[in-house]
Amino acid sequence: MNSNYNQESFNLVLLRDIAIYITSLLKIFGVIETNELMGFPASNNTEIQNQDELLMPYLNVLSKFRDDVRTEARSSKQSQILNICDKLRDDVLPNLGVLMEDLNDRTVIKLCDKETLLKEREQKMLLAERKKADDLKRKQELERARKEKEAKKAIPPHEMFLKETDKYSKFDERGIPILDAEGKELSKGARKKLEKLFETQAKNYQEYLESKKKMSES
Secondary structure, eight states: OOHHHHHHHHHHHHHHHHHHHHHHHHHHTTSOOOSSSSSOOOOOHHHHHHHHHHHHHHHHHHHHHHHHHHHHHHHTTOHHHHHHHHHIIIIIHHHTTEEEEEOSSOEEEEEOOHHHHHHHHHHHHHHHHHHHHHHHHHHHHHHHHHHHHHHHHTSOGGGTTTTOTTTEEEEOTTSOEEEETTSOBOOHHHHHHHHHHHHHHHHHHHHHHHHHHHHHHO
16 A cells, blocks of 8 residues: 555544544543534533633644644654644644634634534635646646647658648648649748748757757767
8 A cells, every 4th residue: 555645544543533632631621511522512602702711722822832843844844744734724623613724924723613614624625626636637738738849840841731631732842832722822921921830840840850869869
């Protein structure tokens, strides 16, 4: 099995265990009363206000600790630790009904409705997947265009028009069309445009040959 997949699975299990452990500690100290394995129980407005007063000091400490960890991880380029910090924000805390946002100058943390947070997280994941798919499609299109351009360079200039028999019926000694498909002579303007395309292809073809020669010598 892929080692990256194993590490990813391990991190998710570890974060879930941390969430369960935090919830159990809060139960032990009487901060919350719930039968759920993770998260805070739904409450009325008065209970929510009391809950904020009880929990926010702990959440602020957690937020400050995470900020310190992230700062140290950035300075030592520990991307794996940064990923775990992101998973705490994106995967663990929403399941506990806690919203954490990393702003430019500070981190905001507050209690929110668990179901709302989970729905918002799902929407963000869908948008991220859609963006990923769009980026991949764009990358593939650029790669396809690059390959088509490279393939076109490999065509000798005297051959570039010869297959266009639906447009032209006669060509000069260089392969440039002189008569259209109906046998009529091309205008001077049309000939000039074709000659310019021929010269561009001759230049590209020469670059292709030189590149191929360098590759064979290396």
